[in-house]
Amino acid sequence: ETGVTQSPTHLIKTRGQQVTLRCSSQSGHNTVSWYQQALGQGPQFIFQYYREEENGRGNFPPRFSGLQFPNYSSELNVNALELDDSALYLCASSGGGGLAGHEQYFGPGTRLTVT
Amino acid sequence: GEDVEQSLFLSVREGDSSVINCTYTDSSSTYLYWYKQEPGAGLQLLTYIFSNMDMKQDQRLTVLLNKKDKHLSLRIADTQTGDSAIYFCAENPTGGSYIPTFGRGTSLIVHP
Numbered sequence: 001e002t003g004v005t006q007s008p009t010h011l012i013k014t015r016g017q018q019v020t021l022r023c024s025s026q027s028g029h030n031t032v033s034w035y036q037q038a039l040g041q042g043p044q045f046i047f048q049y050y051r052e053e054e055n056g057r058g059n060f061p062p063r064f065s066g067l068q069f070p071n072y073s074s075e076l077n078v079n080a081l082e083l084d085d086s087a088l089y090l091c092a093s094s095g096g097g098g099l100a101g102h103e104q105y106f107g108p109g110t111r112l113t114v115t
Numbered sequence: 116g117e118d119v120e121q122s123l124f125l126s127v128r129e130g131d132s133s134v135i136n137c138t139y140t141d142s143s144s145t146y147l148y149w150y151k152q153e154p155g156a157g158l159q160l161l162t163y164i165f166s167n168m169d170m171k172q173d174q175r176l177t178v179l180l181n182k183k184d185k186h187l188s189l190r191i192a193d194t195q196t197g198d199s200a201i202y203f204c205a206e207n208p209t210g211g212s213y214i215p216t217f218g219r220g221t222s223l224i225v226h227p
Binding site for chain 2: 004006031033040041042043044045048056058090092094102103104105106107108109
């Protein structure tokens with residue numbers, strides 16, 4: 001069974017640029033959630049995708065957008081990058097069916113630095 | 116204020132028990148979780164407890180839930196240096212979306 005993978009592991013971008021982060025969900029999972037974790041903070045929920053549809057969104061501006069593909073992998077896109085976007089971006093997959101659907105399994109994250 | 120609150124640091128000696136505490140605000144939370152994050156890594160789901168339970172034990176881990184006080188704790192028996200990490204408490208409000216709210220994390224430091 002393959003776990004959650006994310007790419008790239010590290011990324012440096014300049015303010016105003018755009019970035020795309022990628023996530024492959026765990027085998028059998030149909031739900032992907034994205035989180036932003038600033039230094040010294042807990043993960044903050046960005047949005048969740050279930051079977052290619054957005055299924056919930058946190059308090060993030062529209063320049064944060066996402067996609068989920070038929071194989072349940074996902075992308076997080078951030079436009080017009082700001083310095084405060086520097087953080088660890090975490091992807092979590094869930095939804096193996098039944099009562100286990102609430103368990104989220106996280107990838108290793110993408111460290112984004114905006115200069 | 117934050118929905119989930121934790122103390123920021125805990126220091127213990129190897130072999131002792133560690134107790135990490137958490138308070139949450141949403142009384143309708145169905146699941147409460149403990150996650151572990153090692154440096155430079157993602158979050159690892161350690162254990163969770165359903166809201167109709169008071170206690171759950173899983174090997175060295177014991178979770179206690181006091182719904183009246185909205186207090187959750189994680190006890191790690193025989194703490195090892197490999198347990199040094201940040202531990203996050205999270206609540207999952209009632210509903211089908213399963214979107215947990217995380218605390219800021221407690222940094223556990225285990226001294227040899």
